[in-house]
Amino acid sequence: MQALVFDGQLRLDNAMALPVPNEDEVLIRLTRGGICNTDLELMAGYLDFSGVLGHEFVGVVEQGPDQWIGKRVVGEINVACEQCDMCRKGIPSQCRDRHTVGIYHYPGAFADYMRLPIRNLHHVPDSVSDDRAVFVEPLAAALQITAITPISPTDRVIVLGAGKLGMLAAQVLKLTGADVVVPVRREKQARLLRQWHIPTIDMSDLPLNQAQVVVDCTGQEEGFADALQLVAPRGTIHLKSTYVGLPQANLTRVAVAELKVVGSRCGPFDAALRLLDAGLIDVTSLIEARYSLDDAPRAMAHAAEKGVLKVLLDI
C-alpha cells in the first residue's frame, strides 16, 4: 500500500506492507485524512516521531467483527493499556502507557489502510459526509475545552489563535451562549467568523483583565502572555495547543490574580458527531485545499503555509 512516512524526512512509501490487525483491532480502508498542526510539529522534531503520519481520518472497516464490516468510521487516537489507574478511572486519553495514532508509537492514517482497536471506533451516520467526518477528531479536541472548563452563558470568552483549531473552538464556545470574541488579522478568518455571528476585534481593542475565559490556541509564548493580560481576576486560561520549547510565563500573575491555567487534549467523539449531525458546526468552510495521497508531501507543504486552514487528503 501507499503511505506518507516521516523518518527524519518526509516521503511517500509506495510499497508498504498492509497492516496486520491484532485480535482486538480492525483493518480500515481510509477515504479521507486531515492535516493538523501536530503533524507539522512532529516533522519539526516533536516526540522524536518516526513512522506513518496522520491522526485525523475517515475510513471503512474492511476486516474485523461482522457488525463492523463495511461501516464508515472515525476513530479515537489514543490506544490505551486498559490497566493503569487513568484507564481504570475511565480516562484512556490520559493512559500512562498510551500509544497515539500517527503521533506516538502507533502507525498513522495517511495511508491506504490502517489498523485500530475496535473500542476506538465510532460509526459515522449517513448525514455526516467524509469531508465533515474528517473533522471529528479536531472538533472533539475543541469540545474538550468545555469538558474541562465549564463555560457560563454570562462569561466573556476570548479565543486567541484563529487557526484550524481556534476556528473550531470559537464555534464550540459560541454554542454556550457566552460572549465570544476572536481577535483576527486575516480577512479570510474574519469573514468566516462574521458569517458565524462571532465578533472579531483588533487585538489592541480588547479590554484588559476582563475575560472570564481566554482560550489560547496560539501555541506561542506571546499568546500566553496576551492571555495573562486579557483574563479577569479568578479567570481561566485554557491551553489548547502545545508550545514550542519552554515559554517564559508570568506565574506571579497566576498566583496574585488567583487564575486557573488548564490544558486539554483529546475530546469526546460522540459529542462531535452529534454536533455535526445536527449541523451546528460549519467545518466545510475550513477546507482550504485537497490533495490525493500521491500528492501528500505537497499537501503537507501547503498546510505549513501561514494562515492556511484545513488541507485534506483524498485517499
Add this chain to the structure above:
Amino acid sequence: MQALVFDGQLRLDNAMALPVPNEDEVLIRLTRGGICNTDLELMAGYLDFSGVLGHEFVGVVEQGPDQWIGKRVVGEINVACEQCDMCRKGIPSQCRDRHTVGIYHYPGAFADYMRLPIRNLHHVPDSVSDDRAVFVEPLAAALQITAITPISPTDRVIVLGAGKLGMLAAQVLKLTGADVVVPVRREKQARLLRQWHIPTIDMSDLPLNQAQVVVDCTGQEEGFADALQLVAPRGTIHLKSTYVGLPQANLTRVAVAELKVVGSRCGPFDAALRLLDAGLIDVTSLIEARYSLDDAPRAMAHAAEKGVLKVLLDI
C-alpha cells in the same frame, strides 16, 4: 511614633507622625508583627514599594467606634474600593483598585500605630495569644489553597518549599486527611514535620506523575519544573508564592497532561482564627527569633537568612 520604612533603603523612622484614620477606619496600637517573604521581596524591588513595611500584625484598637475600643484585633490587608465588579462579587481581595497594607499604597504595620478600615478587622479571642494571632494572615493565605483547590482525603499531595508558608500549608493540607508529604533538606523543618505526623522524603525518592495536587511554595522556576514532574495527569499545581522574574514553564505538559495550574493569594481570616482557637495548627514552633521594633532592621536581616522560619517583632 517609630516605624520601619523602606524607601530604597531600609531605615527606622523615629519621628513619624501618628496615622490619622479616615471616617471608616480605626487607629490600632500594634503589639506584634511577623516578617514575611513578601517584605523581603518588596525590599528587592517588588511593586516599587516605598513606605512603612509590614502586613502580619496584632494590635489593640485605640480610636474608632465604641464597640471596637480596647479590642485585640488582626486585620485583612486588602483595602478594597467596594465599587468594582470583584468587590460586588464579594471578592474584595481581588478588588481592581485595591491598596494593600504594607505592600501597595497603604502604610504597613511595623510601627507603633497603624490605621485600618473597620470592615477589615477581626476580633482575636482570648484563647489565641499575640504570638499565635500574628500568624492569622499567613495561615489564612495557606487556607486559600483549600478554598481554591478542593482536596479529597484520597488525594496524594506534595508541598514543595518548606519555608514559612510551606510549613503552614503542610499543616492545613494534613487536616484534610489527604496523604501529604513534604520533601525537605533541613533538619529543623524535618523534625517539626515529623512532630506533626507529616512524612518527609528526599526529593529524589518522590514518584513521578503520581500526586493529584502539588503545592508550590518555592517561588522558584525549579520548583515549578519539579511540580510538573510530580503531578499526575489531570492533577493540580497550586502556586502559593510569587516568582522572581518570568520563569520558563513547560506549558506543553500542562496541555498534554490536562493539568490545572491555579494560584491563590489572601485567604479567610475567620477560618484561620477558628483553627488557632481549636489548637489545630502549631504556629509557635515556627517562631525562630524575636526583636523589638528598635531592632527591626536586624530582624529583617535575620529573616532574610536561608532556612530561617518566622521572625517576630515585639512592638
